Amino acid sequence: MARLTTTILLGTALLATAACSKKRPEVLPPAPGGEVGSGTGQAGxxxxxxxxGDFERSVTSNTINFALDSYDIDARARSILDTQAQWLARYPNVPITLEGHADERGTREYNLALGDRRANATKNYLAGRGINPARISTISYGKERPVALGSDESSWAQNRRAVTIVLN
Structure with missing residues (x-):
């Protein structure tokens, strides 16, 4: 009798384990890909x-950089923003957010204000290129979201930026 009970319990445990096993999906999701700023514009x-993904693949970059304590759009930034404006003109219903960032130097309040000026300068440039400002929102992260960790000029230069984020 004890042997029969043990056999039944083992059989039940085996069936329960088999029922809980995860089956491999027939179709796997696509692998991560798409390089920001590749500018290939390839279909398919x-x-x-x-x-x-289409935006990041099609434009020169989704990021522009600024000089120290500045929110002026320089020639390199204008070139990048011009490619963004061309893409945005092709898709007039796509909303975007412009993120303003600063390096770690300065107070939190100063860097939030500087990030806001950088995001708004970028917005004004795109609006000047014919992009409807109503579809552009801005946010400043100040020094709170660095892209490069480090306390050197190279890291600081990378963190002084505005980033264009497509919202769909």
Whole structure:
């Protein structure tokens, strides 16, 4: 009798374990990909037209950089923003957010204000290129979201930026 009970319990445990096993999906999701700023504009890479991936693949970069304590748009930034404006003109219903960032130097309040000026300077440039400002929101992160960790000029230069984020 004890042997029969043990056999039944083992059989039940085996069935329960088999029922809980995870089956491999028939179709696997696509691998991560799409390089920011590749500028290839190639079709068939899995990005829907007007999507964030399409934007990042099609423009020179989604990021522009600024000089120390500055929110002036220089020639390199204008070149990058011009490619963004061309893409945005093709997709007039796509909303974006412009993030303003600063390096770690300065007070939190100063860097939030500087990030705000950088985001708004970028917005004004794109609006000047014919992009409807109503579809552009801005946010400042100040020094709170550095892209490069370090306390040297190279890191600081990378963190003084505005980033364009496509919202769909």
């Amino acid at each position: 890479d899995g990005f829907a037209p007007g999507s964030r």
